[in-house]
Amino acid sequence: MRSVKVEDVLRGGYEGERVLLRGWVYRRRKTGGVAFVVLRDSSGILQCVAERERGEVYDIAKKVRIESSVEVCGTVRREDKAPGGYEVLLDDIRVVHMAEAFPINRYKSEEYLLDNRHLWLRSREMTAVMKIRSTVFGAIHEFFRENGYYEVQAPMFVGSAVEGGSTLFEVPYFDKKAYLTQSAQFYLEAFIYSLEKVYTVAPSFRAEKSRTRRHLTEFWHAEAEVAWYGNEDMMKDEELLMEHIVRRVLAERKSELEYLGRDLDRLRAVEAPFERMRYERLIEMARDIGVEISYGDDLGADEERAITKEFEKPVFVTHYPSETKPFYHRPDPENPSVVLCHDLLAPEGYGEIIGGGERIWKLDVLLQRIRSYGLNPDDYSMYIDLRRYGSVPHAGFGLGVDRAVMWIAGLDHINKAIAFPRTIRRLRP
RNA sequence: GCCGCCGUAGCUCAGUGGUGGAGCGCUCGGCUGUUAACCGAGUGGUCGCCGGUUCGAAUCCGGCCGGCGGCGCCA
Structure with a gap:
C-alpha cells in the first residue's frame, strides 16, 4: 500500500478509505478504552485512535513514546473532536524505532532549545519557519532568473578584507x-x-562581537551587481524583489504564517514602490519623534526601531554622509559629502535588511577614496584593476536573507530564522 | 568591547546558614473519546567549577567557566 501524507488526509481526500501513514509520534494520550496517537509528518499532525478491542494495536499505541517513528494503517473518518476534523481508526501500527524519552517537553527555555536545536528543529514552530525560509530562498532565485540575472559563485576563502571596517575570521591556509x-x-x-x-x-562571515537579536557571525547573503545601473535603478529591482518574496510567502505559506501568529495584513501592505528618504530627512524625522541625534551620526538601534515603527512597508534611506559608509560608494556629484547609497529598512522595528548603492567606477576617484580612508591600495589591487579596462557605472546590493525571514515570519530573534545559528557565543549544535 | 541577569533531578523552577523539594518527563497500575488528558505509586542530585569564611554552605565572600538579555558595530 502506498503511504499518504497527513495534509492530504486533512483535506478530506481519503474519507472512508484505509490508508498507510508514516511519521513520528507527536502526542500520545490514553484512557481505559482507547489510546490516541497523534502522528506528525512533514505536512502536519493527525490524530490516530486505537481501541482496546484491537488488542495488540492498542497495547503498542498506549506504550509508544513521543517522537518514535511509526508506520500506521487505518480507516479515515470525520471526527469533530479531532484536531483538523479527521482521524484514523487504527488497525495496524508498527514502531520503526522506539524513541528514548524525548528531552524536550512542555517546559522549555530558549537556552535549552538552542542547545537542542537538532531536536527542536522538528517542532511545529521550527517546521513552519523552515518552510517559510525555503520559500524565501526559492523566491530570490526565481526573481533574479526571471529578470535577466546570472547566478555566479564567489570564493569563501579570501586573502584580504572586502570592507575596511568589518572584522574578519582568520583561518589557517x-x-x-x-x-x-x-x-x-x-x-x-x-x-x-x-x-x-x-x-x-x-554565506558571509563577520567576526563582529555583536550581541543583539539581529546578528549572526555566519549569515546568508543574497548579493547582486549590475553594469550600467545607478542607485535608483538598483532600488527599483530591490523593491520588486522584496515584493516578490513577500507575495510568494503569502501565496504558499499562509498557514505557516498564521501558525506563527503573523499579522498577514502587515505583509499584504508590502507593495512596490517603497518610499525613498534622504538621510538628512531621516535625521529630521528622528528629532521630530524626540530622538537626540545630530547630522553625521549613524542611526542607533533605538532610533532605527522608533522610526521603522512609523512605516507600513519597507523604506529606503539614501544619501548618507560618506564617512558613515564604506569607501567604494560613489559620491553624489551634486553634493560630494554624501554618497549614492541606500539602506532598506524593514518596518515594524525590524530595521536594516539591505545595504547597497552605486559604486565608484573611475580609477582616480577610487584611488583617492582608498587613501583618504587610510586603507592600503595593495589590499585592493583586484578591485582597482577592474577600473582600468572598460570601466562602467554600476550598482549593487546585499540582502541579509536571515533578517528578511525574521521580519516576514514576525520572529523576535534572528536565531529563530536559521536552523543552526552561529553567534558570538554559540558554535554548536 | 561595555552594562545587567542566570547556573539546584532529563526539563521548568522553589529553596537565601541547620537531614536537598515540587510540577512535568520516564517506569508500573487505574480509567470507554482524549485535546500539553486525568488519578495513584515508583524513579530520579558532583546544588556549574575551584578556593575561602563558619561548628555547619545550594545559601555568605572571592576567582573562574558556561549561557541569556541589552548597547556599540553591521546584512
Whole structure:
C-alpha cells in the first residue's frame, strides 16, 4: 500500500478509505478504552485512535513514546473532536524505532532549545519557519532568473578584507593566513564585465562581537551587481524583489504564517514602490519623534526601531554622509559629502535588511577614496584593476536573507530564522 | 568591547546558614473519546567549577567557566 501524507488526509481526500501513514509520534494520550496517537509528518499532525478491542494495536499505541517513528494503517473518518476534523481508526501500527524519552517537553527555555536545536528543529514552530525560509530562498532565485540575472559563485576563502571596517575570521591556509569572506561584492563586480547582471546567494562571515537579536557571525547573503545601473535603478529591482518574496510567502505559506501568529495584513501592505528618504530627512524625522541625534551620526538601534515603527512597508534611506559608509560608494556629484547609497529598512522595528548603492567606477576617484580612508591600495589591487579596462557605472546590493525571514515570519530573534545559528557565543549544535 | 541577569533531578523552577523539594518527563497500575488528558505509586542530585569564611554552605565572600538579555558595530 502506498503511504499518504497527513495534509492530504486533512483535506478530506481519503474519507472512508484505509490508508498507510508514516511519521513520528507527536502526542500520545490514553484512557481505559482507547489510546490516541497523534502522528506528525512533514505536512502536519493527525490524530490516530486505537481501541482496546484491537488488542495488540492498542497495547503498542498506549506504550509508544513521543517522537518514535511509526508506520500506521487505518480507516479515515470525520471526527469533530479531532484536531483538523479527521482521524484514523487504527488497525495496524508498527514502531520503526522506539524513541528514548524525548528531552524536550512542555517546559522549555530558549537556552535549552538552542542547545537542542537538532531536536527542536522538528517542532511545529521550527517546521513552519523552515518552510517559510525555503520559500524565501526559492523566491530570490526565481526573481533574479526571471529578470535577466546570472547566478555566479564567489570564493569563501579570501586573502584580504572586502570592507575596511568589518572584522574578519582568520583561518589557517597551509603556510599562509586566509579569511572567510564577509561579502561577495568585489567578486561580483568582476563578473559584470561579461554577464552584466549577476547575483549570488551564499554565506558571509563577520567576526563582529555583536550581541543583539539581529546578528549572526555566519549569515546568508543574497548579493547582486549590475553594469550600467545607478542607485535608483538598483532600488527599483530591490523593491520588486522584496515584493516578490513577500507575495510568494503569502501565496504558499499562509498557514505557516498564521501558525506563527503573523499579522498577514502587515505583509499584504508590502507593495512596490517603497518610499525613498534622504538621510538628512531621516535625521529630521528622528528629532521630530524626540530622538537626540545630530547630522553625521549613524542611526542607533533605538532610533532605527522608533522610526521603522512609523512605516507600513519597507523604506529606503539614501544619501548618507560618506564617512558613515564604506569607501567604494560613489559620491553624489551634486553634493560630494554624501554618497549614492541606500539602506532598506524593514518596518515594524525590524530595521536594516539591505545595504547597497552605486559604486565608484573611475580609477582616480577610487584611488583617492582608498587613501583618504587610510586603507592600503595593495589590499585592493583586484578591485582597482577592474577600473582600468572598460570601466562602467554600476550598482549593487546585499540582502541579509536571515533578517528578511525574521521580519516576514514576525520572529523576535534572528536565531529563530536559521536552523543552526552561529553567534558570538554559540558554535554548536 | 561595555552594562545587567542566570547556573539546584532529563526539563521548568522553589529553596537565601541547620537531614536537598515540587510540577512535568520516564517506569508500573487505574480509567470507554482524549485535546500539553486525568488519578495513584515508583524513579530520579558532583546544588556549574575551584578556593575561602563558619561548628555547619545550594545559601555568605572571592576567582573562574558556561549561557541569556541589552548597547556599540553591521546584512
